[in-house]
Amino acid sequence: MSLGSNERLTVGATGESRPVVYVLDDDESMRLALGSLFRSIGLRVELFDSSQAFLAFPKFDAPCCLVLDVRLRGESGLAFQDELARNGLQMPIVFMTGHGDIAMTVKAMKAGAVDFLAKPFREQDMLDAVSNALARDGERLAADRSCAALRASYESLTPREREVLGFVVTGMLNKQIASAMNLSEITVKIYRGQVMKKMAARSVADLVRKAEVLHVGPPASSVTAGSMPR
Known part of the structure; x- marks a missing residue:
């Protein structure tokens, strides 16, 4: 089930370029807490409790990132990271876990994760990680659009x-x-x-x-x- 549906009813008409943070965690209290945290600094937020709900949701054409729990109900966040890469969905990922270890962190970072935070984490650490991820995705989008404009000129x-x-x-x-x-x-x-x-x-x-x-x-x-x- 995806939360935040009331917000989705309005963002289609305005604020299309506003950065968005997707949060994927099967812990409802964590989802809601992160949603409140990111909205407090003006970010658009979409909350999901399963990878299926996230994949089915139409993505915004704006700088974005995915805050992803390593251990989801019945699935692995690391495996989902691999699935996103295979499907060509380019999106910086900030991992969070209450059961992390060094090997898991190394694997996630090698696969392109922006950061890996152990629960409980400081709110500022999460905000810093997300800010870095959004900046990185903003640069990617700008490069993609520049290349598309150049291709159109050609x-x-x-x-x-x-x-x-x-x-x-x-x-x-x-x-x-x-x-x-x-x-x-x-x-x-x-x-x-x-x-x-x-x-x-x-x-x-x-x-x-x-x-x-x-x-x-x-x-x-x-x-x-x-x-x-x-």
């Missing part, structure tokens, strides 16, 4: 412009590109200018960096064209 290029970009990343001059593409140098300059504009590149170095992020390589014909004298 998709807006015409086939000719993409070919020019491919030659530019090899360091070829306009006259070399013109020869390789059987175009006039002025036409290549126009294509190159359009590529710079659409890719929002401040310089050739910036354009090359963006092409590397997108794994854009040189056209097949550049092998021959690149052998020409400069």
Whole structure:
């Protein structure tokens, strides 16, 4: 059973970018205590008593983290961590346990957990761990969105412009590109200018960096064209 349903009725319309903390623990008193703690500093909170309820819940497109108990009723939090990784659900995890040991902590951290807190823990330690996790996820989301915007810019290029970009990343001059593409140098300059504009590149170095992020390589014909004298 998932708690906090009244809050979910309102967050869809406002505060979509507000960080959210998902709490998964089969101990109701702990869930409620953590919910109150996180809400006291303005965080959005969703509470769950089973992994099934958590997986079925639609996730917000906002920085988030999962506060997860190591020992759930009938299942292992560590095994659930592995399941999330296999399903491609990227979310920083803060583990908590009343039965932790060194081996368990090492396994969780190697699998990507942000922190591992033994119960009882200080409220400030939990807040610090969650703050770190949310900051990390915020950076990941920003990087993902930046890459998506860059990919959209690349998709807006015409086939000719993409070919020019491919030659530019090899360091070829306009006259070399013109020869390789059987175009006039002025036409290549126009294509190159359009590529710079659409890719929002401040310089050739910036354009090359963006092409590397997108794994854009040189056209097949550049092998021959690149052998020409400069």
